[in-house]
Amino acid sequence: MAEMRPPIESGVPDPFQYMHPMLRRNYGQWKWHDRPRPGVLHHVAESGEEVWSVRAGTQRQMDLYTVRKLCDIGDEYAEGFVHFTIRSNIEFMVTDKSKVDPLIAKLQAEGFPVGGTGNSVTMIAHTQGWLHCDIPGTDASGVVKSLMDELHAEFIREEMPNRVHITTSCCQINCGGQGDIAINIQHTKPPKINHDLVGNVCERPTVVARCPVAAIRPAVVNGKPSLEVDEKKCICCGACYPPCPPMQINDPEHSKLSIWVGGKNSNARGKPQFHKLVAAGIPNNPPRWTEAAAIVKKILHVYKKDAKDWERMADWVERIGWPRFFELTELPFTKFHIDNWRGARNTLNASTHIRF
Amino acid sequence: MAEMRPPIESGVPDPFQYMHPMLRRNYGQWKWHDRPRPGVLHHVAESGEEVWSVRAGTQRQMDLYTVRKLCDIGDEYAEGFVHFTIRSNIEFMVTDKSKVDPLIAKLQAEGFPVGGTGNSVTMIAHTQGWLHCDIPGTDASGVVKSLMDELHAEFIREEMPNRVHITTSCCQINCGGQGDIAINIQHTKPPKINHDLVGNVCERPTVVARCPVAAIRPAVVNGKPSLEVDEKKCICCGACYPPCPPMQINDPEHSKLSIWVGGKNSNARGKPQFHKLVAAGIPNNPPRWTEAAAIVKKILHVYKKDAKDWERMADWVERIGWPRFFELTELPFTKFHIDNWRGARNTLNASTHIRF
Amino acid sequence: MAKQIHDTPMLDQLESGPWPSFVTGLKRLAKDNDMMVDLLGQLEHSYETRKGFWKGGTVGVFGYGGGIIPRFSEVASKFPDSAEFHTLRIQPPAGMHYSTAVLRQMCDVWEKHGSGLVAFHGQSGDIMFQGIRTDKVQAAFDEFNEMGFDLGGAGPAVRTSMSCIGHARCEQSCYDTARAHRDIVNTFMDDMHRPALPYKFKFKFSGCPNDCMNSVQRADMAVIGTWCDDMQVDQAEVKAFVASRGRQYVLDNVTTRCPTKCIRLKDDDTLDVDNRNCVRCMHCINVMTKALKPGKDRGVTVLIGGKRTLKIGDLFGTVVVPFMKLESQEDMDRLREIAQNTIDFFAENALEHERTGEMIDRIGLVNFLEGIGLEVDPRMIDYPRVSSYVRMDGWDEEAAKWNERKAG
Amino acid sequence: MAKQIHDTPMLDQLESGPWPSFVTGLKRLAKDNDMMVDLLGQLEHSYETRKGFWKGGTVGVFGYGGGIIPRFSEVASKFPDSAEFHTLRIQPPAGMHYSTAVLRQMCDVWEKHGSGLVAFHGQSGDIMFQGIRTDKVQAAFDEFNEMGFDLGGAGPAVRTSMSCIGHARCEQSCYDTARAHRDIVNTFMDDMHRPALPYKFKFKFSGCPNDCMNSVQRADMAVIGTWCDDMQVDQAEVKAFVASRGRQYVLDNVTTRCPTKCIRLKDDDTLDVDNRNCVRCMHCINVMTKALKPGKDRGVTVLIGGKRTLKIGDLFGTVVVPFMKLESQEDMDRLREIAQNTIDFFAENALEHERTGEMIDRIGLVNFLEGIGLEVDPRMIDYPRVSSYVRMDGWDEEAAKWNERKAG
């Protein structure tokens, strides 16, 4: 072990060394911005200096050739610096206005859509899926690629009422966050237990404790220590699966997709809001998940048509009311839409405020 | 038993026989109303007929001489019919406008304040208290009389931003409803158990089941079946007292008053809202409960000054925010103001929406 | 009579001040009624000690299991004449209308048998004749009963109900509150007079969303008037209102207060209502009583589960029928059926001492709706579920149900 | 190299369409990298079967207990070259700025040791170098580490954090997000690299209430910029805006959208802000970027407890510090102290696998505040308690505390 190198616990790197010089010079001194066209942000500093940031979509899961290609573009047009957004879009900071259009042309020519700013549908929050995770019910890269293909026109334009932040998650743990629209996994059958493996692989008390509805109890099956699930109680959440992989929750048919609407973390106008269930039972159909995509597009279509400028999905539905949302989107309303945990009494209509 | 008379299960009496003829004639045919002065409602029917209703306060707990006096007045000015409001105010329907002022003068002369309409402070919702209930922590008739004496000027005027509905309750069961202001009992010490009586008087399983926090368990004390209370868990609610009077919750010193603000059942503007705790630890001081009255008056004073027309207490606080409510009323904010049941997470500020 | 009155220095302080004094009333009664002498004595004793001295017991009338609130004094040795001080709960006429004749008749009965103390009304709506000895209860009841009055509810029973003045004198009233009150509540006289439910059950009837009966919070079943077509706007009266108060007044007090901002003052001083977004809150109508009115297609919204504090804290009712007409006999029968289903389900499924609201909180709204045979509707919720912790097999069947309903 | 590529008919369908295709990228890598050949094969197998085939394990680097996500294939017999496919989580520079030079350097290292597949970034902010064999992990890390990069978090540890672009290119930024990100998170490197907490703990830093880092919901501790004086209004720019867009646009898109209606367009085309009622939501500033700005007295609001779904459903963070300055070293030390207290309290009091938000939900906000030494404040709640079910002895002492604070 003598030759092992101890780590340098340097933590978060200082960004100044990697920051575009124009941003470094005007750090904390920005005055205002506007968007001359979709995909371009124009920031003006107190000093009077100006910068144009050109935003382009990426596949997030990039091969190093793609990264190098983006570096080439950055060197040619943006003085050798780039910025990644929280949504895996890449931004090139341009100080010479005349380079903006050529940069855009170059990006488009190389297959990187320019857009995602302002009231567009920006890149979808991306998770791992079948490519890497140990618990996914669906893929992530493929879902995102399929949806972004469908939404490409809305990425490169700014024609939505306000910005649209979509998230996907590949299991019910939901690493993708709240979204204006969220496409999530929803299992509909209790886990099938591979009893032969439980004894060796799973710490049984841990698994029992993990179940949110206390549906799991230790049991002896075929003479071996295992677990059993009270299928009446089980809500098919899959929380038992990560700590105990023999509790197979993923199912090619019964792991379905569900769609949620109106999540919002920003404080603009209303307070942050959780997204709400609007559709479920959607088949998990690779490679292009067309059924889910159709619903997403329908919702976006109605929102685009009916919402006022600056209304996020949540603001819009709040204005028109949920009954009308279901009417306009033609999605069925079911008993599953009514929440049922204890605090859910706060979600019931305790008034005569009703739209007809 | 042969001579016992079987009851006539007639249920709710038909009101038409007791209804002022003008109201009967125009039943379901009213067109509009206004209030020519505090205490007087003027209703106009589709037929063109008009009626003036003069509202007067009563002590609710009336001796029959008072009732007869009111009947005399009704015979003289209101054709022998009266109406009681849900708040124990009496209304005289007058069809001859010229009788309105004499009626008002008569009522005032007899000691019945005329008012309680529109944006006044109307009669307080009245409960039983020491006069009749078996579980009261305070009185009701005396509390209401004391407060209405203090608020008399606001009963006979319409100078509040909107109507003010006050309620009181004489134990934590709260027969008084939600109120713009509610003055309630709040016990602060667990029940003292008279162990000698429990065995005979209380069904122990019933009492155990009644405790909202499962703080009671059956126990044997001095060789007799009794109960014991886990004082750490006990929230001093008094729910055990009605089914088991030996669990003495009422205490001359530790049964305190608390004041709650912003309850509203009407759907006007916002949805119905529960009232919220604003002050507690207030001494339960007969005969005039001056400490509680002072806080109520302070709140009303600030509300009157700061709220806009038509803002109920709840609307007003919603507009200015709770921090400012505490500032304006100079009431202390404490840890007790933060709710703590599971669903209470919905009451926490999950945003950066903050007024400074 | 005319037993010596006790000293009541604390109560005496409640004789001053501008509000009518119940103490003065009690003292007046005490002049001819020994029960009231000792009642005053006991009350003063409560004021001094800050404690109550009544306990319950069992007192009733022949044929009924409830309706009397029995009170026995714990300090009867000191105040023997008010050792028994029961209350008769008597149901009021729907809407609380009285002729002075009937009031006088009541006073006479009460003078004869009871203390002479009466409350118009209790918080649940009963006329409360307070203060009577056990041996006189039956006679007093018999007389009231012969007059056409009946005992109200107490204990685990359907309770006395209240309806607002509504049709009798209110232009906002969207259904015949008095009729509904009588039609519905009178169906349940057996459940009122022979307490056998898990716990109390209250109906309340308000003619419009102003909810003057506080039904949303104080009734297990709240029946509240509303309308489903367009609000009635008399634009001439709107103009007159604007002319007299000014545009700013209308903007400040009407349009900006609309919860959904669906009412707009136009440049020509008329109002434009986006009725699809009006939530029937009543505010604008309340301000402009002459110009605005509920629509013509009227009916009710039904909410279940309101109650006050015990066990899980206050609850509001929750919408189970967003809208139904309440005009024809069939409409009324349908409402009665919903009420009956609710009470049956409550009787079978509630725990002992559990109110409808607590039961729904425990079992979930959906199970309750299924139990009483009503279909889910997005108007029953403020917003759809935020928690993914639910088992959704059966989605397709549920979706199909909705699609069928929409098609049908 | 250049092992025969598997047939991937389903994945191939993801090469068409306008969005950049990861499949095309994977195939390009597979030309020179056998691991990627089999990775494509396994992925196609997942697409066919609709199942994942990775399992976890234990892989690390010397000196650290976390930061690598180990992946072993369950179908290694079919796809042997991607039998191990671990991920290195590497912390990004605060604000995610890169020179092309450093990116190229990273690519070179990754080409040498790993699959060539990299994600900018994971949802927690890590650069994810995805696809490396166990035996190469240490070498790859060593090279990244020498470049000045460090592993991020995994497991029950302080996690990799994110800060918005903030001061670097955003006029809304109310504090130096990059500095706070580094100052705070670098304090907890031991808690990041040696997982020993009850569960994960995430920090996120957003420069203003737009919360571009989603911190309110995705961070155990969210540090969000705000201001406590008056908003800056450049009335000349307001007039220019009104002139170019028209008054109606401003009414429709600015003033009527203000959640507290505290901003008003005056007749002279200037804006009037009632700053006492402005809740700093950012909306008007977002619309009128040139005319309106946050105030000058800036700082942060701190919220604790955001997280996603597991166990009790999604939670937002809740305000524990309504406002504090974050400028001087003392300010930063104070924030670090609050973070440290929070993590200490979390470490001692959370159940296994319980997040801060769940812990607060379980023990109540007040106990948590007491535990970390912060005082209650009405700005921490939407509204005061509605339930009377609480024991309030100690009221006087608590009231006295408040009065002292107000006086002091």
Ligand code: SRM
């Ligand atoms: C670059 C980025 C921050 C970063 O460091 O990564 C960023 C940058 C800006 N955001 Fe953001 N936001 C970024 C993610 C977010 C997120 C988080 C997310 O996307 O997951 C949110 C919260 C979303 C939510 O509520 O759930 C977010 C909520 C906002 C808002 C509030 C919008 C609203 O009305 O609710 C604004 C204000 C606005 O749109 O004018 C804003 C405004 C801005 C501005 C205009 C700020 C400025 O003055 O420079 C920046 C340009 C935005 C644009 O696209 O036009 N940014 N912004 C992120 C770009 C993501 C992307 O590639 O699409």
Ligand code: SRM
């Ligand atoms: C890689 C990543 C998704 C992605 O592709 O971007 C991810 C992947 C995993 N997440 Fe996550 N989470 C990732 C960001 C998030 C986020 C978003 C965030 O940080 O803003 C969340 C929601 C916020 C939160 O923390 O609640 C998130 C909530 C979870 C949870 C649920 C936590 C909870 O308390 O509800 C789990 C389950 C757990 O930890 O037991 C989880 C667990 C996992 C595990 C470790 C699954 C497992 O238990 O084995 C996944 C490893 C996948 C893999 O093979 O790499 N991941 N996870 C993200 C981390 C990359 C990075 O380091 O940058």
Ligand code: SRM
């Ligand atoms: C007589 C009575 C009904 C009855 O049958 O007993 C009644 C009668 C009227 N109410 Fe009421 N309300 C009566 C109790 C209530 C209650 C319940 C209560 O007092 O406990 C409420 C609900 C209170 C709450 O929200 O908690 C109530 C909420 C309203 C409202 C809504 C006010 C608001 O803005 O929130 C209106 C509309 C208005 O004020 O214009 C209203 C309006 C009216 C009108 C104007 C309706 C009309 O057009 O005739 C009546 C005259 C009211 C007046 O005082 O000016 N009435 N009203 C009750 C008189 C009580 C009293 O003596 O003071």
Ligand code: SRM
């Ligand atoms: C008399 C009255 C107060 C008054 O002076 O007006 C009253 C008095 C009592 N109420 Fe009440 N309640 C009265 C209206 C109410 C109301 C208001 C209403 O009906 O609109 C409520 C709130 C609404 C509700 O039903 O929740 C109310 C909620 C309670 C409760 C708590 C119920 C709950 O589920 O939270 C109890 C406790 C119980 O029943 O165990 C209760 C119990 C009692 C008892 C029977 C106390 C007991 O358990 O011994 C009181 C008898 C007092 C007496 O000596 O007469 N009383 N009680 C009201 C009935 C008079 C009438 O018949 O008209």
Ligand code: SF4
């Ligand atoms: S959402 Fe689930 S499957 Fe997807 S990356 Fe996160 S933990 Fe893995």
Ligand code: SF4
């Ligand atoms: S799927 Fe969820 S509810 Fe079902 S047993 Fe597993 S952890 Fe429990």
Ligand code: SF4
């Ligand atoms: S509030 Fe309590 S004490 Fe008062 S009447 Fe009701 S049950 Fe009795």
Ligand code: SF4
């Ligand atoms: S006072 Fe309330 S909490 Fe305490 S023992 Fe009695 S019922 Fe339980």
Ligand code: SF4
């Ligand atoms: S509830 Fe409506 S209809 Fe009934 S009295 Fe009140 S305002 Fe009139």
Ligand code: SF4
């Ligand atoms: S009734 Fe209420 S919701 Fe409808 S227009 Fe009037 S104020 Fe608006």
Ligand code: SF4
């Ligand atoms: S959070 Fe605020 S400061 Fe940070 S990038 Fe977004 S808008 Fe700018």
Ligand code: SF4
């Ligand atoms: S920041 Fe928000 S709350 Fe403040 S004035 Fe602007 S819109 Fe209103």
